Amino acid sequence: MDRRVVITGMGIYSCLGKTLDEVRDSLYTGKSGIIFDQERKDMGFRSALTSKLEIPDLKKELSRQQRQFMPEQAKYAYCATVDALRQAGLDQDFLDKNDVGLIYGNDSSAVPVVESVEKIKAKKDTTLCGSGAIFQSMNSTVTMNLGCIFKLKGINLTISAACASSSHSIGLGALLIKNGLQDIVVCGGAQEINPYAVGSFDGISAFSTRESEPTKASRPFDRDRDGLVPGGGAATVIIESLESAKRRGATILGEILGWGFSSNGDHISSPNVEGPTKSLEMAIRESKVDLKKVAYLNAHATSTHIGDAREATAIANVLGEYKPYVASTKGFTGHEMWMAGASEIIYSMIMMKNGFIAENLNFENPDEDTCRLNIPASRIDTGFDTFISNSFGFGGTNSTLVVTDYKE
Numbered sequence: 001m002d003r004r005v006v007i008t009g010m011g012i013y014s015c016l017g018k019t020l021d022e023v024r025d026s027l028y029t030g031k032s033g034i035i036f037d038q039e040r041k042d043m044g045f046r047s048a049l050t051s052k053l054e055i056p057d058l059k060k061e062l063s064r065q066q067r068q069f070m071p072e073q074a075k076y077a078y079c080a081t082v083d084a085l086r087q088a089g090l091d092q093d094f095l096d097k098n099d100v101g102l103i104y105g106n107d108s109s110a111v112p113v114v115e116s117v118e119k120i121k122a123k124k125d126t127t128l129c130g131s132g133a134i135f136q137s138m139n140s141t142v143t144m145n146l147g148c149i150f151k152l153k154g155i156n157l158t159i160s161a162a163c164a165s166s167s168h169s170i171g172l173g174a175l176l177i178k179n180g181l182q183d184i185v186v187c188g189g190a191q192e193i194n195p196y197a198v199g200s201f202d203g204i205s206a207f208s209t210r211e212s213e214p215t216k217a218s219r220p221f222d223r224d225r226d227g228l229v230p231g232g233g234a235a236t237v238i239i240e241s242l243e244s245a246k247r248r249g250a251t252i253l254g255e256i257l258g259w260g261f262s263s264n265g266d267h268i269s270s271p272n273v274e275g276p277t278k279s280l281e282m283a284i285r286e287s288k289v290d291l292k293k294v295a296y297l298n299a300h301a302t303s304t305h306i307g308d309a310r311e312a313t314a315i316a317n318v319l320g321e322y323k324p325y326v327a328s329t330k331g332f333t334g335h336e337m338w339m340a341g342a343s344e345i346i347y348s349m350i351m352m353k354n355g356f357i358a359e360n361l362n363f364e365n366p367d368e369d370t371c372r373l374n375i376p377a378s379r380i381d382t383g384f385d386t387f388i389s390n391s392f393g394f395g396g397t398n399s400t401l402v403v404t405d406y407k408e
Helices: 020-029 038-042 072-088 092-097 110-123 133-137 141-149 165-178 195-203 242-248 274-287 305-319 337-354
Strands: 005-013 034-036 049-051 101-106 156-159 184-191 233-241 254-263 296-298 325-327 386-393 397-404
Touching (some): 005 165, 020 337, 038 195, 072 184, 101 141, 101 165, 101 337, 110 133, 141 156, 156 165, 165 233, 165 254, 165 386, 165 397, 184 337, 233 242, 233 337, 274 305, 274 386, 296 337, 305 386, 337 397
Parallel strands (some): 101 156, 101 184
Antiparallel strands (some): 005 254, 034 049, 184 233, 254 397, 386 397
16 A cells, blocks of 8 residues: 555644744744743853743643643643644544544653652652653653543554654654555654753753854854754644545645655764765655755754754755755754654745745855755745755654645
8 A cells, every 4th residue: 555645734833933824924034033041041051042932821721630741842732733633624523533643752851850859859758749740751741641632542652763753753654644554643743942851951062152142043054053052842743645635625735755764873962974865865765756846955954063064965965966945944943852853844834835945044154064055045935846854863863754735
């Protein structure tokens, strides 16, 4: 069985906006979501830069019992999923009667663990942790919560692959649909944004210290980049078989043509060229895409010296003669980490549907590696119908997706 896999719903909770229209406007106008957070500086952070995002108040949407099991990122994921299901035309009656799957990428939760440990140390009584703490802290917290809230009865699986997690979630969901094991899968990724979640990350000097200019700190591919900026939120993408979408009369937004993946098998934090190259080549091979039609490549580029350079080399080696526009939206958002693979599919879809390619924000000067790429320093107003999106993670896990506008 080799079924076509299409996108029918998208939802986003991001520093660029809480709706697709808000995010479109931010990308189109070059609006950054990065700020200086004094709380982090007071805590001893080397870098107090982060993306700006408030935790949603869900008292009107969910019961107290439901909310007690939800950490920060599960709340983001709930908001994104509500919007994605609505756009896809999937109501609760449909979810009750059909085996809809759920595959989400997210990390375990820092805050519930820290708070529980503090209570145990202070009071010497584990019952004071509360009944929700264990469920909030687990790596599978998002899929547990969403699966129960929406009463989903298909596959229920958390992908744990660092910053490639939510891209892998879409790729794996597409594979299940392609082979007839699921008709519809809710895919995506979520990332908590609180200081506890990234304290140790800051401790290895991975973050930009351009604190005097927060909106200019994240500068993927630029010669003067000095580290990433942490971000977060949630993004949900509804994918399903073409037959299912047509049967429901759903609006088809795009099509997943191919998924590539690889492992560097090398250093735990320093990427190489071979792994990303292999992932990119596999996605192209599996999608059977005509590279002349690929107008845009959404790069993983996080604004680190080594990571951006190695990815630039891989892209140039594989796509050099075709010269698609190559840009990273992380100049706008910072690195949304476990959410990034899914959010960047949505960002790229928004651009494709609205006829523009967002600038690679803060790209002013190329270096010897990035000069090989066609990187837009300003917005490009152009129509396109096919793009590639890279997502890479610690440990050398790589994922690449090829997406196109839907055609019969």
